[in-house]
Amino acid sequence: MGLQPYLILAAVLFCIGLFGVLTRRNAIGILLGIELMLNAVNVNLVAIARYAADPAGLVFTLFTISITVAEVAVGLAIVILIFRVRRTVEADHLNLLKG
Amino acid sequence: MIDAGTLALAALGLPFGAFVLLAVVAPLRRAGRAAGALSVAAVGGSLLAALILWRTFPEAGADTVELAWSWLPAEGGALATVGVLVDSVAAVMLVLVALVSFLVQLYSLGYLEDETAPALGRYFAYHSLFAFSMIGLVLASNFLQMFIFWELVGLCSYLLIGFWYAKPEAARAAVKAFWVTKAGDLGFILGIVLLWAQAGTFGFSELFKMADDKTLPLGGLSLIMFLIYLGAVGKSAQFPLHVWLPDAMEGPTPVSALIHAATMVAAGVYLVTRAYPLFLQTPDVLVLIGWVGAFSALLAATLGLVQADIKRVLAYSTVSQLGYMMAALGAGAVGAGFFHLLTHGLFKALLFLGAGAVIHAVGTNDIWKMGRLFGAMPQTGIVFLVGTLALAGIWPFAGFFSKDAILAGVWEGGLTVPFLMLALTVFLTAFYMFRVVFVVFFATGHAEGHPHDPPLVMGGPLWTLAGLTAGVGILFAVGGGGEEAHGPSWISPLSLGLALAGIAFAWLTYQRRAVSAEMLARRVRPLYVAALRKFWLDDLYGGIYRGVILGLSWVVGWVDRYLVDGLVNLASAWTMRGGDRLRRIQTGRAQDYLYGVAFGLLLVIVWSYWH
Numbered sequence: 001m002g003l004q005p006y007l008i009l010a011a012v013l014f015c016i017g018l019f020g021v022l023t024r025r026n027a028i029g030i031l032l033g034i035e036l037m038l039n040a041v042n043v044n045l046v047a048i049a050r051y052a053a054d055p056a057g058l059v060f061t062l063f064t065i066s067i068t069v070a071e072v073a074v075g076l077a078i079v080i081l082i083f084r085v086r087r088t089v090e091a092d093h094l095n096l097l098k099g
Numbered sequence: 100m101i102d103a104g105t106l107a108l109a110a111l112g113l114p115f116g117a118f119v120l121l122a123v124v125a126p127l128r129r130a131g132r133a134a135g136a137l138s139v140a141a142v143g144g145s146l147l148a149a150l151i152l153w154r155t156f157p158e159a160g161a162d163t164v165e166l167a168w169s170w171l172p173a174e175g176g177a178l179a180t181v182g183v184l185v186d187s188v189a190a191v192m193l194v195l196v197a198l199v200s201f202l203v204q205l206y207s208l209g210y211l212e213d214e215t216a217p218a219l220g221r222y223f224a225y226h227s228l229f230a231f232s233m234i235g236l237v238l239a240s241n242f243l244q245m246f247i248f249w250e251l252v253g254l255c256s257y258l259l260i261g262f263w264y265a266k267p268e269a270a271r272a273a274v275k276a277f278w279v280t281k282a283g284d285l286g287f288i289l290g291i292v293l294l295w296a297q298a299g300t301f302g303f304s305e306l307f308k309m310a311d312d313k314t315l316p317l318g319g320l321s322l323i324m325f326l327i328y329l330g331a332v333g334k335s336a337q338f339p340l341h342v343w344l345p346d347a348m349e350g351p352t353p354v355s356a357l358i359h360a361a362t363m364v365a366a367g368v369y370l371v372t373r374a375y376p377l378f379l380q381t382p383d384v385l386v387l388i389g390w391v392g393a394f395s396a397l398l399a400a401t402l403g404l405v406q407a408d409i410k411r412v413l414a415y416s417t418v419s420q421l422g423y424m425m426a427a428l429g430a431g432a433v434g435a436g437f438f439h440l441l442t443h444g445l446f447k448a449l450l451f452l453g454a455g456a457v458i459h460a461v462g463t464n465d466i467w468k469m470g471r472l473f474g475a476m477p478q479t480g481i482v483f484l485v486g487t488l489a490l491a492g493i494w495p496f497a498g499f500f501s502k503d504a505i506l507a508g509v510w511e512g513g514l515t516v517p518f519l520m521l522a523l524t525v526f527l528t529a530f531y532m533f534r535v536v537f538v539v540f541f542a543t544g545h546a547e548g549h550p551h552d553p554p555l556v557m558g559g560p561l562w563t564l565a566g567l568t569a570g571v572g573i574l575f576a577v578g579g580g581g582e583e584a585h586g587p588s589w590i591s592p593l594s595l596g597l598a599l600a601g602i603a604f605a606w607l608t609y610q611r612r613a614v615s616a617e618m619l620a621r622r623v624r625p626l627y628v629a630a631l632r633k634f635w636l637d638d639l640y641g642g643i644y645r646g647v648i649l650g651l652s653w654v655v656g657w658v659d660r661y662l663v664d665g666l667v668n669l670a671s672a673w674t675m676r677g678g679d680r681l682r683r684i685q686t687g688r689a690q691d692y693l694y695g696v697a698f699g700l701l702l703v704i705v706w707s708y709w710h
Contacts, residue, residue: 098687
């Protein structure tokens with residue numbers, strides 16, 4: 001099996017994630033979408049590492065996974081704080097940046 | 100033996116030193132009379148230097164003495180020089196300027212004794228500046244330097260006319276004098292610059308040498324000399340720019356005597372005299388100068404007939420006499436014109452100072468509020484009479500000889516119509532001056548208060564000037580001969596006869612009342628009304644100012660307000676509206692921004708794919 005199916009899988013995964021990020025109104029859902037996009041990147045990294053026979057891609061993937069964990073932890077903490085203050089996590093209501 | 104250059108520099112430097120001291124050392128200036136003493140001493144030193152220079156000058160060797168320092172450095176040599184140029188004309192003029200300045204400053208000490216000390220200090224600071232500027236103008240060795248001093252004397256004139264600046268008329272008159280003379284000066288500087296562009300130098304000596312060698316480019320020279328003459332028109336109050344001089348009488352009387360009779364207004368005549376070798380290259384301009392001069396003389400004389408203000412009569416007579424000088428220059432009688440400048444400087448200063456003594460004693464300028472003053476102030480009466488006889492051109496006073504020389508010169512120059520105008524003016528001059536003499540000193544009338552002769556500090560200058568006026572004339576009467584070749588022999592009797600007729604007519608009208616002045620005025624009613632309205636010249640200028648200049652300003656204002664500002668306002672309005680529109684895409688929702696990012700990314704990908 002060549003490289004292409006992996007890349008297609010990753011692209012589809014990325015698009016699903018992006019769709020989730022753009023359409024979900026719940027902050028938790030948006031975080032999940034981001035997770036999907038990041039994992040699409042991981043799939044790409046692993047596939048290309050394998051294709052190019054270069055273990056550096058695998059090392060990067062490990063880094064990405066661990067950093068993603070931290071990111072989700074921070075993101076969830078922020079969401080909880082926002083919920084405490086605003087009593088909502090609906091993205092539509094969080095529009096303080098409106099010009 | 101001090102050489103001529105040093106003497107000239109001393110004459111120039113002393114008043115300047117006095118001015119700087121008075122300007123910088125405020126306590127000295129506020130001391131009033133001490134400031135006056137310093138100023139008088141400085142100009143007295145100038146007078147001494149000028150006298151020595153004048154007496155020793157012809158023996159000093161060369162015809163002219165010139166000191167020059169280069170100035171305005173530029174590539175390929177200095178652009179101009181500063182220096183002093185002394186020749187016989189400058190030496191005599193220098194004596195006149197220093198002498199009249201000295202006498203007038205002395206006289207001012209008495210005339211302005213009621214002023215507060217700071218005002219007196221200011222007055223003498225201006226006077227010192229004026230003496231410096233005028234002497235610098237006389238000694239200037241090139242056009243550029245002359246122009247600078249020319250403007251400086253204009254500034255002093257402005258400052259001194261407006262000396263009583265709290266009086267609205269004085270302030271207006273000062274501004275008017277400044278503006279009107281500036282109109283002429285605009286031509287002057289244009290002429291200088293054009294001349295420089297043609298000949299490559301400002302220096303008188305170089306220019307005269309070029310004129311002598313016929314290497315001066317003649318193309319456009321007529322225009323250049325006409326423009327330079329415009330400066331003289333403004334300064335010497337020639338028609339049509341004479342309107343400022345009568346108004347300038349709002350200044351203190353000694354100022355009128357010094358600046359607006361004897362020295363500064365003669366600067367225009369001096370300029371033409373100085374640049375005469377250049378004017379000789381353009382005969383058409385000279386003819387114009389002659390005509391304008393004669394016309395100014397006649398016009399001002401008619402205006403002088405109807406004035407009730409003693410100083411205004413003298414002011415119009417100044418315009419008239421300056422017209423004589425210009426007419427002489429225009430006709431080629433340059434010696435006669437300059438001679439009249441000198442004698443006029445003496446007797447007109449005398450007349451103004453005499454009028455000042457009368458005004459000082461009576462407290463008004465209106466001749467109809469004076470009368471029978473001869474009994475109360477005989478000294479003033481005598482010196483005023485001397486001045487009047489000289490101005491009217493009666494033998495053997497100084498004015499007779501210079502006026503005769505001018506009439507002869509104009510006749511010889513072939514300007515017949517201007518000659519007739521000037522001859523008529525002789526009659527009018529005698530008439531209006533003796534009208535003043537009879538009304539003020541002899542005819543019935545009642546003056547306020549107890550008029551008396553002025554104190555010595557004022558009387559001294561009066562007698563000095565009267566002595567000089569009579570003395571110069573008697574010197575000529577005994578020694579015989581003016582400076583110019585004499586014209587036909589009938590000219591002297593003619594001018595003397597006309598002057599005597601004028602005096603007799605004035606006597607009949609204002610002393611004996613055999614001829615009614617009212618009836619005379621009715622006979623020539625249109626002329627009388629016109630003269631009262633100053634031939635509508637002031638109205639015309641006012642109309643031009645209001646109609647043309649204000650109209651133009653209105654148009655320019657409209658363009659600025661609606662076109663220029665409009666463009667700026669349009670740009671800012673569009674920017675604001677654009678910003679208002681754009682601000683709606685800033686929703687504040689993170690997801691919308693992400694849409695933007697994703698969409699942009701998509702565009703970049705598609706774009707990179709296509710290329």
